[in-house]
Amino acid sequence: MPAQRRLRLNAFTMNVVSHIVQGQWTREDTRQREYTKLDPWVELAQLLERGKFDAVFFADVVGAYDVYQGSRDASVRNAVQFPVNDPSALVPVLAHVTEHLGLAFTLSILQEHPFSFARRASTLDHYSDGRVAWNIVTSYLENAARNLGYGDLPLHDTRYDRGDEYLEVLYKLWEGSWEDDAVVADRERGIYADPAKVHEIGHVGEYYDVVGPHLSEPSPQRTPVLFQAGSSERGREFAARHAEATFIVAQNIRGARANVDDLRARLVRHGRHPDDLLVFQGLTVITAATEAEALAKEREVQEQLSEEGTFAVVSGWLGADLGAYDPDTPIGDLRTNSQEGIIKGLAEAAPDHTWRFGDLVKRIANTRIVGTPEQVADELQAWHEEGGIDGVNLTYTTTPGSFVDFIDGVVPVLQERGIVQREYREGTLREKLFDGQVGPRLSPRHPGAAYRRGVPAGVRS
Ligand SMILES: Cc1cc2nc3c(=O)[nH]c(=O)nc-3n(C[C@H](O)[C@H](O)[C@H](O)COP(=O)(O)O)c2cc1C
Numbered sequence: 001m002p003a004q005r006r007l008r009l010n011a012f013t014m015n016v017v018s019h020i021v022q023g024q025w026t027r028e029d030t031r032q033r034e035y036t037k038l039d040p041w042v043e044l045a046q047l048l049e050r051g052k053f054d055a056v057f058f059a060d061v062v063g064a065y066d067v068y069q070g071s072r073d074a075s076v077r078n079a080v081q082f083p084v085n086d087p088s089a090l091v092p093v094l095a096h097v098t099e100h101l102g103l104a105f106t107l108s109i110l111q112e113h114p115f116s117f118a119r120r121a122s123t124l125d126h127y128s129d130g131r132v133a134w135n136i137v138t139s140y141l142e143n144a145a146r147n148l149g150y151g152d153l154p155l156h157d158t159r160y161d162r163g164d165e166y167l168e169v170l171y172k173l174w175e176g177s178w179e180d181d182a183v184v185a186d187r188e189r190g191i192y193a194d195p196a197k198v199h200e201i202g203h204v205g206e207y208y209d210v211v212g213p214h215l216s217e218p219s220p221q222r223t224p225v226l227f228q229a230g231s232s233e234r235g236r237e238f239a240a241r242h243a244e245a246t247f248i249v250a251q252n253i254r255g256a257r258a259n260v261d262d263l264r265a266r267l268v269r270h271g272r273h274p275d276d277l278l279v280f281q282g283l284t285v286i287t288a289a290t291e292a293e294a295l296a297k298e299r300e301v302q303e304q305l306s307e308e309g310t311f312a313v314v315s316g317w318l319g320a321d322l323g324a325y326d327p328d329t330p331i332g333d334l335r336t337n338s339q340e341g342i343i344k345g346l347a348e349a350a351p352d353h354t355w356r357f358g359d360l361v362k363r364i365a366n367t368r369i370v371g372t373p374e375q376v377a378d379e380l381q382a383w384h385e386e387g388g389i390d391g392v393n394l395t396y397t398t399t400p401g402s403f404v405d406f407i408d409g410v411v412p413v414l415q416e417r418g419i420v421q422r423e424y425r426e427g428t429l430r431e432k433l434f435d436g437q438v439g440p441r442l443s444p445r446h447p448g449a450a451y452r453r454g455v456p457a458g459v460r461s
Contacts, residue, residue, distance in 0.1 A: 007384045007419045008391030008433060009411075010104065010280060011048050011403055014059040015087045017079035020395045021284060021301065021366070022309030025079055030398035036085065038093055044400050045094040048101055051407030052421050054433060055102030055133060056094065057227070057247075057280075057393055058087035062111050063144030065316035068308075069323050072143070075316070078309030088124060095128035100424035102432065104133035104227055109162060110148055111139070114169040115210050121224050122174065122216035130220025130428030130440055135227040136242065138163050138235075140338035141316060156337050160234045165205045167242050171448035172201035174223045175441075177214035179454035193217070197454060221428050223442050227280075231259065231341025240266035241447060245278040245433065247393055248345070251363060255349030256281055256387030272445045278390040278433060281383060285394060285402070286370045287409050298370045301397045307361075314364050318342060327358025373409035380410075381419060 017032050018025045025032040031040040048056055064082050066072035075082050087105040094103055103124070107117065125132045138159035139145065145153040154162065182197035201212035228235075228243035239246045240263060250256035256279075264274035286301065288294040315322045319338025334343060342364060346355045369379045383389050396402035414420040425432045428440040442448045 006421055006435070007380065007389075007414065008054040008278065008280065009051070009420060010055045010057040010102075010391060010393045011044070011053055012057050012059070012282060012393040012395045013044070013399065014081060015085040015090065016081050016083065018309065019059065019081065020313070021305070021397045022078055022080060022313060023304045023306030024301065024397050027304055027398060029401055032399060038090075040400070041090055041094060042097050044403065045098050045101055047400055047403055047407065049098045051403070051411050052415075052424065053101060053407075054391065054421075055104045055429070057104040057133075057135065058090070058106055059135075060084065060087050060106040060108070060137075061141055061144060062108060062139070063141035063147055065141065065312050066143050067319060067321050068312040068315035070321060074308045074312040078306050078312060080309050080312045080316075088120065091124045091132060092127045095124075095131060100131075100432070102131050102133055102225070102429040103128055104135055104225070106135040106137055106229075108137045108139040108144065109166040110145060110150060110154070110159070114166045114208060115173070115212075118170050118173040119215045121170075122214070122219045122222075125219035125221050125224055126216070130430070132221070133225035133227050133245070133429055135229055135247065136163065136167070136238075137229055140319060142319070153337060156232070156340060157234045160230075160238050162207050163238060164241070165207050167448070168205070169201070169203050169208050169210050171223065171451040172203055173210070173212060173214035174218075175448050176451035176453050177201055177212050178218050180218065181454075183217050199453060221430055221440050223448050225430050225433060230339070231345055233340070233344070235341050236263055236266055239263060239277065240270045240272070243277055244430070244442075244446070245280060245391070247280050247282065248389075249282040249342075249364070249367060250345055250387070251349035251367060253383055253387040255345055256383060256389055258348040259345070260388035270447075272443075275437075276443055276445060279388070280391040280393045281387065281389045282367060282393045282395060283380075283383070284366065284368045284397065285376055285406055285410065286368060286397060287373055287376050287405050289372065289409070291372055291375065294370050294372060294375075298368070310361055314361055317364070318360065322357060322361055325357040327356060327361070329357050331355045331357060331360070373413045376406075376410045377413040377417065377419075380414065381417065384419065 034040045064072040065075035065080050068074050091103045142153045177199050179197035183193050198213050203210040226243050227245045228239045229247040248259050250259050260279050267274050286298045311322050317339050319336045369376050415422050
């Protein structure tokens with residue numbers, strides 16, 4: 001399989017009862033209600049490894065969805081991403097019971113000071129032997145900002161400005177604070193680390209002042225694999241600068257192509273190679289041995305779908321109360337301080353189409369592929385080849401059922417077609433995801449690499 005051309009597979013989940021497809025938690029055949037126990041997560045991770053998935057990808061939020069009807073009641077009733085437990089706590093557990101699976105977790109730059117977050121990520125990278133990815137998000141919930149002492153949610157682009165500085169602090173700590181040969185662990189001389197090779201970072205900025213040094217010694221990847229999710233103009237600039245992988249939710253293949261091409265062009269403008277960024281599309285797959293069975297499964301999902309829960313989650317994403325709009329009203333140029341990228345994605349999917357408020361509820365949480373394993377494989381192949389995506393973030397309707405169906409049905413077909421991997425590559429998550437084209441550390445073209453110290457020129461990858 002040529003480098004960069006395989007389709008990567010992530011399982012998209014969250015440490016909650018109800019993630020994307022609302023209402024399914026009430027079903028008999030799902031373990032969503034057991035999210036507070038470790039067993040279902042262990043079972044899921046081992047299943048994903050059997051299916052040669054690249055990673056399990058945890059979303060996260062740090063606030064309640066209280067936009068719909070101006071209240072959090074609908075989301076509390078329907079368990080819409082609330083209650084929500086910390087995803088990073090699962091990482092060491094899942095690292096311990098798997099060998100290759102990537103462990104990607106979300107943490108908002110509003111949530112934790114970069115100094116303490118740097119140590120958290122390094123610790124997780126150590127315990128997973130370099131299999132950690134961090135999904136950098138900037139938050140979109142007002143309630144999150146109020147919980148964290150910001151008052152109102154900072155403005156959309158200002159959140160990304162803060163994110164730029166947050167990353168600068170992290171690069172200084174992860175890449176620049178400890179030289180590669182700082183740890184000598186010399187028992188004879190009683191020297192663990194050479195003080196001359198452990199540096200303060202002396203960061204003084206608009207949002208953060210950090211002296212350093214970094215508290216953790218260098219972990220296998222130093223900087224975890226950097227995912228990003230956010231598709232607005234400013235979000236794409238942020239991705240082109242910092243991300244090694246980005247998570248998009250295009251509405252169709254055309255929209256994906258436009259988004260991917262736009263991102264690759266931006267990468268070049270930032271002095272990076274177009275292939276330095278892997279683009280993952282979010283998709284829900286419902287599959288069964290026959291088309292009729294798959295359609296019957298979809299009907300079951302529809303019957304269980306909570307309309308109220310869906311209104312609550314999509315209103316939160318948009319920062320606009322969808323209950324207050326007539327579904328037939330054109331969206332026009334709805335402005336939001338939450339996720340601008342959603343509106344941009346609609347225009348890219350069908351530039352001449354008049355999108356209406358009703359479409360938001362019907363479509364946004366539901367980019368679905370329904371069919372036999374062969375039909376699903378055909379569709380995924382089209383997203384991959386025509387849409388230009390590098391991977392899929394697979395959303396579930398039931399867990400682990402959706403992943404079992406995919407792994408037993410679709411993965412063998414994709415493997416037969418040479419589109420997904422049959423075996424894992426050795427090494428860190430970064431080496432696995434980039435098929436060995438990049439070393440364990442950030443590519444030398446990545447801006448974070450510029451903060452390295454004490455590394456001879458030419459051996460900077
Ligand atoms: C596919 C996707 C997944 C996201 N996942 C999260 C998440 O788990 N937690 C979070 O706080 N924000 C998440 N976000 C929000 C983004 O980080 C960002 O704050 C928001 O989308 C606003 O940026 P944008 O207008 O550039 O899209 C996600 C966004 C997208 C598009």
